[in-house]
Amino acid sequence: MTRTLDEWLAYQERVNVRSIELGLDRVREVWQRMGAPAPARRVITVGGTNGKGSTVAMLEAMLTAAGQRVGCYTSPHLLHYRERIRIDGRDADDDALVASFERIEAARGEIPLTYFEFGTLAALDLFARAGLDVAVLEVGLGGRLDAVNIIDADVAVITTVDLDHMDWLGPDRDSIGVEKAGIARAGRPAIVGEVEPPAGLLQALARIGATVERAGVDFTVQREATGWQWRHRDGLTLSLPDPALSAPVQYANAAASVAALHALQRMDAELATMDLAAAASSGLRTARVAARLQVLGGDPALVVDVGHNPQAARALAEWLDARPDMRVHAVYGALSDKDVAGVIRALGERIAHWHLAGLEQDTPRGLSAQALVEQLAAVLPGARFDAHADVASALKAARSAARPGECVLAFGSFFVASAVLAESARLDWA
Incomplete structure (x- = not known):
């Protein structure tokens, strides 16, 4: 057959x-x-x-x-x-x-x-x-x-x-x-x-x-x-x-x-x-490639990146440093084999508010939002954050919280990027 x-x-x-x-x-x-x-x-x-x-x-x-x-x-x-x-x-x-x-x-x-x-x-x-x-x-x-x-x-x-x-x-x-x-x-x-x-x-x-x-x-x-x-x-x-x-x-x-x-x-x-x-x-x-600092438009702007390790996070930090006046809301999810602490440390206080998304529903390797909360608290004790069951919930919350002129940056895994690309089309972000 x-x-x-x-x-x-x-x-x-x-x-x-x-x-x-x-x-x-x-x-x-x-x-x-x-x-x-x-x-x-x-x-x-x-x-x-x-x-x-x-x-x-x-x-x-x-x-x-x-x-x-x-x-x-x-x-x-x-x-x-x-x-x-x-x-x-x-x-x-x-x-x-x-x-x-x-x-x-x-x-x-x-x-x-x-x-x-x-x-x-x-x-x-x-x-x-x-x-x-x-x-x-x-x-x-x-x-x-x-x-x-x-x-x-x-x-x-x-x-x-x-x-x-x-x-x-x-x-x-x-x-x-x-x-x-x-x-x-x-x-x-x-x-x-x-x-x-x-x-x-x-x-x-x-x-x-x-x-x-x-x-x-x-x-x-x-x-x-x-x-x-x-x-x-x-x-x-x-x-x-x-x-x-x-x-x-x-x-x-x-x-x-x-x-x-x-x-x-x-x-x-x-x-x-x-x-x-x-x-x-x-x-x-x-040359174009999806989810490499891809700007999906809107105000606040939605930016998607597949960066998922400290080196990629340092590249994101460099991009953000060129925009020092832009307030950033992060939608972040990660897999269990990634250096989450290293990623958070590389971005540091450039992120105004973290919307932490669980990925355990997407893959057996996915970290829960609670696991991300614990890592964030250990690296950046004073960071502002909310925890969400999945990427769609995190994206919705970030969109509600962000104001015109600010940015929603979604990153951390291909699972995050794919979910955001699909969800942004449904929400008609632009």
Whole structure:
């Protein structure tokens, strides 16, 4: 009997009792049984703690502007599973996904696959059938043992390395950096987007034999009154527009994206004539990605961000510091494996009132509002807050409390962002 897409996704959640199972042997074996076709002529793999989704979006927009046929694989999704796989700027449709899942199921036999591994194989399968020029693959967790790493990247991008998923990746930036370095390949470019990367990352890239290009060393950013300049050690200088994605950290993501295309251009004859400045400029003006400081309008304004770890919270703090007179009401929910105290500490007194939302109804990993209350009280004893059973209740309360000229900032998890995006449409926030 043919399953619908929703039925397939429910099946994938049941077929493997482990939601996360790092390792490449199982997924590589299934891919080989499927013929292991190349997903595209060239592959860029993007890893890192934060900034992956924005970097993928910029690469997609830049390559499309250069006339390339592009496929992108990202995770998790916000409103619909189809968002995870895009070909030529369009989300995969249900029928294509169902057909791909059927092919994967026929090939896997008794090999167990996780929900993420099914999705990764589906992306690779659909990309290979589309005859793409470039596939851009986002790492789901870590890098070295993540399912996307069964594909050899022509160019690897590592955006940032910070403390997250420590139960899986290690206790410090050095050990986490080693895991993220695993997406690089010997003799191929590895773009490091962070000016001060951990030594563990650089040492691992050296052991692999990758050709490392570092932000602040091999390419630099110079902000100007309007726009910015990107400079490479080989003498190339590009004058570029400000990214449409508004957070200050997006300049680092943009610089890494341009460095990746510059590296790819040097190794691909079909891209040799690409006007890098024109492609990068067009991509920066048009790249959009949901829930990355996404302003949904209204007064008070509603802003949504998927930031869920201390590094992302520091980026939010930097954005708020540029708006010191804006009073902020936070709608915040978190998962049990996140550094809630670190997030709260990074934002500190920039938040006028916290609306703490329980996520235990959304996922077994979700923290209750009471757990968040306890963390907030420990870090910011004087903070003003209200506790709510779910995100919808927290958003409604924040909207009632905020006044014109103020801001409601919803963040902390993809579960928060997806709920707010759905609820804001229902409330007609704008």
